[in-house]
Amino acid sequence: MITSDPTASQTAGAIILHVNGEKHALTVDHRTTLLDALRERLDLTGTKKGCDHGQCGACTLLVDGRRSLACLQLAVAAEGREITTIEGVGGSGAGQGAGPGSESGGQGELHPVQQAFLEFDGFQCGYCTPGQICSAIAMIEEHAAGWPSAVTDDVHPEAAPQPLTPEEIRERMSGNLCRCGAYMSIVQAVGYAAGARHTHSGPDEGSAA
Amino acid sequence: MTSTVPAVTAPVTAPPTALGTARTRVEGREKITGAARYTGDIPLTSLAHGSLVLSTIARGRIRAVDDAAVRAMPGVVAVLHHLNAPRVRGDYPSIMGMAPDPTVRAFQDDRVPHWGWPVALVVAETPEQARAGADALVVAYEAEPHDTDFSGERTDAFALDGVVPATLAKGDEEAELAASAVVVDASYTTPEEHHNPMEPHAATAYWQDGRLEVLDSNQGASWTAEDLAKAFELEPGTVRVRSEHVGGGFGSKSVRVHQIAAVMAATELQRPVRVAMTRRQMFSLAGYRSPTDQRVRLGADPDGRLRVLSHGSVSQTSSVYAFVEPAAAAGRVLYDAAAHRTSAQVVSLDVPTPTSMRAPGMAPGSFALESALDELAERCGLDPIELRLRNEPSAGPLSGLPFAGRNLRACFEEGARRFGWADRDPRPRVRRDGRWLLGTGTAAATFHAFAVPSTAAVTAWADGTFTVRIAAADIGTGARTALQIVAADALRVAPERVQVRIGDSEFGPAWLAGGSAGTSSWAWAITPAAGELRERLALGVDIPADGLTVRSDSTTALAGQEPAERHSYGAQFAEVAVDPGTGEVRVRRMLGMFAAGRIVNPLTARNQLVGGMVWGISMALHEEAVRDVRSGSLVGADLAGYHVASHADVAHIEADWVDDPMPGDPIGIKGVGEIGVVGAAAAIANAVRHATGVRHRRLPIRPDRVLCGESVDGGPAGESLERGLPGESPDA
Numbered sequence: 001m002i003t004s005d006p007t008a009s010q011t012a013g014a015i016i017l018h019v020n021g022e023k024h025a026l027t028v029d030h031r032t033t034l035l036d037a038l039r040e041r042l043d044l045t046g047t048k049k050g051c052d053h054g055q056c057g058a059c060t061l062l063v064d065g066r067r068s069l070a071c072l073q074l075a076v077a078a079e080g081r082e083i084t085t086i087e088g089v090g091g092s093g094a095g096q097g098a099g100p101g102s103e104s105g106g107q108g109e110l111h112p113v114q115q116a117f118l119e120f121d122g123f124q125c126g127y128c129t130p131g132q133i134c135s136a137i138a139m140i141e142e143h144a145a146g147w148p149s150a151v152t153d154d155v156h157p158e159a160a161p162q163p164l165t166p167e168e169i170r171e172r173m174s175g176n177l178c179r180c181g182a183y184m185s186i187v188q189a190v191g192y193a194a195g196a197r198h199t200h201s202g203p204d205e206g207s208a209a
Numbered sequence: 210m211t212s213t214v215p216a217v218t219a220p221v222t223a224p225p226t227a228l229g230t231a232r233t234r235v236e237g238r239e240k241i242t243g244a245a246r247y248t249g250d251i252p253l254t255s256l257a258h259g260s261l262v263l264s265t266i267a268r269g270r271i272r273a274v275d276d277a278a279v280r281a282m283p284g285v286v287a288v289l290h291h292l293n294a295p296r297v298r299g300d301y302p303s304i305m306g307m308a309p310d311p312t313v314r315a316f317q318d319d320r321v322p323h324w325g326w327p328v329a330l331v332v333a334e335t336p337e338q339a340r341a342g343a344d345a346l347v348v349a350y351e352a353e354p355h356d357t358d359f360s361g362e363r364t365d366a367f368a369l370d371g372v373v374p375a376t377l378a379k380g381d382e383e384a385e386l387a388a389s390a391v392v393v394d395a396s397y398t399t400p401e402e403h404h405n406p407m408e409p410h411a412a413t414a415y416w417q418d419g420r421l422e423v424l425d426s427n428q429g430a431s432w433t434a435e436d437l438a439k440a441f442e443l444e445p446g447t448v449r450v451r452s453e454h455v456g457g458g459f460g461s462k463s464v465r466v467h468q469i470a471a472v473m474a475a476t477e478l479q480r481p482v483r484v485a486m487t488r489r490q491m492f493s494l495a496g497y498r499s500p501t502d503q504r505v506r507l508g509a510d511p512d513g514r515l516r517v518l519s520h521g522s523v524s525q526t527s528s529v530y531a532f533v534e535p536a537a538a539a540g541r542v543l544y545d546a547a548a549h550r551t552s553a554q555v556v557s558l559d560v561p562t563p564t565s566m567r568a569p570g571m572a573p574g575s576f577a578l579e580s581a582l583d584e585l586a587e588r589c590g591l592d593p594i595e596l597r598l599r600n601e602p603s604a605g606p607l608s609g610l611p612f613a614g615r616n617l618r619a620c621f622e623e624g625a626r627r628f629g630w631a632d633r634d635p636r637p638r639v640r641r642d643g644r645w646l647l648g649t650g651t652a653a654a655t656f657h658a659f660a661v662p663s664t665a666a667v668t669a670w671a672d673g674t675f676t677v678r679i680a681a682a683d684i685g686t687g688a689r690t691a692l693q694i695v696a697a698d699a700l701r702v703a704p705e706r707v708q709v710r711i712g713d714s715e716f717g718p719a720w721l722a723g724g725s726a727g728t729s730s731w732a733w734a735i736t737p738a739a740g741e742l743r744e745r746l747a748l749g750v751d752i753p754a755d756g757l758t759v760r761s762d763s764t765t766a767l768a769g770q771e772p773a774e775r776h777s778y779g780a781q782f783a784e785v786a787v788d789p790g791t792g793e794v795r796v797r798r799m800l801g802m803f804a805a806g807r808i809v810n811p812l813t814a815r816n817q818l819v820g821g822m823v824w825g826i827s828m829a830l831h832e833e834a835v836r837d838v839r840s841g842s843l844v845g846a847d848l849a850g851y852h853v854a855s856h857a858d859v860a861h862i863e864a865d866w867v868d869d870p871m872p873g874d875p876i877g878i879k880g881v882g883e884i885g886v887v888g889a890a891a892a893i894a895n896a897v898r899h900a901t902g903v904r905h906r907r908l909p910i911r912p913d914r915v916l917c918g919e920s921v922d923g924g925p926a927g928e929s930l931e932r933g934l935p936g937e938s939p940d941a
């Protein structure tokens with residue numbers, strides 16, 4: 001898509017990005033953020049740009065399983081990391097088939113958080129949604145691993161796992177703005193998906209406590 | 210389109226109606242998988258990227274643009290500015306006959322009318338190169354003294370008609386005031402507020418086979434195409450605008466400099482060019498809600514019956530456009546009084562041009578009026594709901610026209626029951642929860658309901674499916690899903706058999722996603738087309754390979770409507786907790802009970818109403834763009850400096866509705882996009898008053914302002930507080 005050759009410049013470098021289980025070799029301008037590399041070079045446009053300044057959460061994706069803002073890191077610094085975008089959080093093919101003509105958004109299996117967003121109407125315009133979903137997926141794991149938040153009552157390391165209350169969800173998801181104000185249904189969706197995860201996982205799974 | 214042999218799959222049995230049953234969004238799966246392509250997500254071969262350069266002065270002239278160095282930078286393919294850009298017109302009538310936003314005339318002359326005015330566009334092969342070029346471009350200015358100091362006290366304020374008249378008045382205000390046993394006379398202010406849809410404005414333009422193609426994020430594709438044709442003086446049919454997915458709009462996504470700049474560059478370079486605003490640029494290019502300074506005078510008999518309703522509002526506009534925020538208009542609908550006066554004035558300043566933002570006029574106006582009603586209720590010793598019900602008019606207070614469905618009373622009665630209003634102790638500052646002071650408040654809401662002529666086409670296919678084509682926009686409202694339901698109902702088929710295509714100017718003229726009139730306007734067009742198609746199919750016609758299409762235009766049908774007062778209503782309830790030690794205000798719960806017409810899809814409608822109420826929290830407690838009068842620029846113009854409500858600010862909000870079908874509408878629709886924010890900030894401010902005993906007449910209710918209220922005489926002291934607080938304007 002780029003007609004000038006970025007390799008001609010000393011300000012570009014060849015890197016390999018691991019995205020959604022696939023390896024992509026590309027040459028990027030050193031100034032290119034991970035967000036722009038995904039969007040402009042790899043045609044993975046599910047990750048959105050809401051501010052480009054780390055202030056809105058629209059670009060949230062998973063780096064080595066943890067939530068991270070793609071606009072705040074350079075593509076060259078993401079080499080060797082395991083990157084998962086909204087296109088890759090579901091079963092195979094959930095985010096594939098994307099394109100202007102695609103009505104379905106792919107037919108693969110949805111992640112339980114995605115499914116819950118759909119059923120609880122956890123969005124309106126949908127622009128903050130990929131970031132909300134990626135954030136929620138990692139947040140549920142953080143909570144399960146015993147990480148406290150600002151509203152966690154008992155933060156002693158030996159404390160029993162605290163329930164993921166709506167208040168906890170709201171606190172932990174506050175880095176993801178939704179200007180449409182779909183917060184009520186997002187929290188319901190996340191709470192439902194987190195509860196379902198609990199039911200499905202065994203007693204000694206998913207908790208570091 | 211022939212009619213020979215019986216159809217193979219004509220729909221004959223009517224399934225149960227889908228109207229009013231919750232349905233998830235048609236495009237939901239695309240949105241949750243990242244497959245939905247918004248404007249900036251659509252790849253194009255040989256796409257170039259444009260980066261805007263904005264003025265750093267608030268008034269003056271451009272002396273020189275030193276573009277040679279930038280043109281020599283890697284990847285830069287063009288630098289457009291007033292000395293070389295294609296000519297555009299900005300004097301054409303746009304929507305409802307109004308002039309287009311003045312940034313449409315970017316790069317046309319050397320004038321700089323405000324800070325953040327677009328002065329150049331740098332186009333390059335990559336976004337990084339374009340941005341580097343824009344950052345490096347040196348523009349020399351001849352600065353002139355500027356004036357951005359907004360105040361309601363200014364003597365140069367002038368009356369300005371907008372979509373509604375500036376002033377409407379009846380009765381003798383002074384005589385009625387003299388006869389009033391109880392008088393409230395207070396000033397209220399609301400700050401400059403910015404829409405900030407999550408998706409920044411973006412457009413990609415390219416020429417194909419002699420036609421201008423524009424991929425854009427807007428609230429009306431036909432409107433945008435018409436405006437672009439007028440601006441560039443092109444044949445109307447040669448411009449096509451597509452806007453499939455839109456990441457929010459709230460009034461800001463109209464024709465602005467990004468489309469103009471993209472078209473200019475695509476024309477010059479003869480290749481596709483995308484121009485996206487940055488978040489910071491949106492603060493001067495995307496429009497905003499003007500600050501308001503409002504004065505409300507209410508006079509009443511001891512039983513609360515109004516003798517006087519006088520509401521004057523002053524807002525600001527730019528030196529290059531006459532825009533008015535009609536903040537006093539709510540009183541024209543809500544209450545009658547012997548002396549009734551509502552007026553709007555503006556001050557022209559060296560500031561960006563304001564525009565309509567979710568519930569224009571009504572959002573800031575209802576804060577003032579509904580706060581004043583609460584003050585009056587206190588003075589009369591009346592319950593605030595009872596006061597409002599005593600002042601329910603039987604006809605339009607100024608028009609005398611009958612109300613087409615006015616169910617405000619039902620909203621208050623049902624809302625009060627569910628909220629537990631009857632148990633409320635009206636005394637301020639008596640409820641506590643630990644260190645928190647608790648209070649509850651209520652307010653009325655209204656927003657006009659109307660429909661605008663639109664066109665639609667409905668096609669039946671041989672396989673039993675249907676396609677609706679209409680240049681509607683789904684900016685998060687759920688329009689696509691609602692229109693599928695509307696069409697399916699008129700066709701008497703299951704919604705799954707109907708595909709709705711929107712966001713394409715090829716589909717003909719249609720009203721935009723605005724004024725809470727999208728769904729109603731589009732339904733007025735779709736319903737008759739679908740109905741006629743169903744009748745034709747019932748006759749047993751053959752469906753050709755290219756389908757059987759019926760087109761409609763609602764112009765004639767809408768012209769036949771009887772004049773009436775058509776509005777939505779609502780009763781807002783809020784419970785707040787205030788920490789007198791830190792000044793923090795938390796909204797613990799809100800309930801909005803609405804009479805907003807027939808609800809097509811409860812799932813998406815509730816989401817939208819709640820979203821409006823979230824805007825109310827945001828407006829009451831957080832949003833405030835601060836303009837530095839010395840530089841004329843905004844302080845902290847981004848999402849870190851400009852706070853919008855986040856997850857942690859929204860505890861529990863419930864929105865519901867009473868039965869309220871709109872008389873005369875084919876389906877009974879009114880609209881739910883705006884009513885949710887109306888009155889919400891007043892309900893919260895009234896709750897803060899109840900919790901603390903301090904009346905806040907200045908938004909947002911920031912912790913420092915709450916603390917100021919607490920510090921007077923070592924604690925709130927009722928009326929003495931209302932004469933003015935340290936650091937606040939006299940009427941605040």
Ligand code: FES
Binds near residue numbers: 048051071072
């Ligand atoms: S785009 Fe990265 S946080 Fe906003």
Ligand code: FES
Binds near residue numbers: 124128177178180182
């Ligand atoms: S759904 Fe529109 S910003 Fe969240």
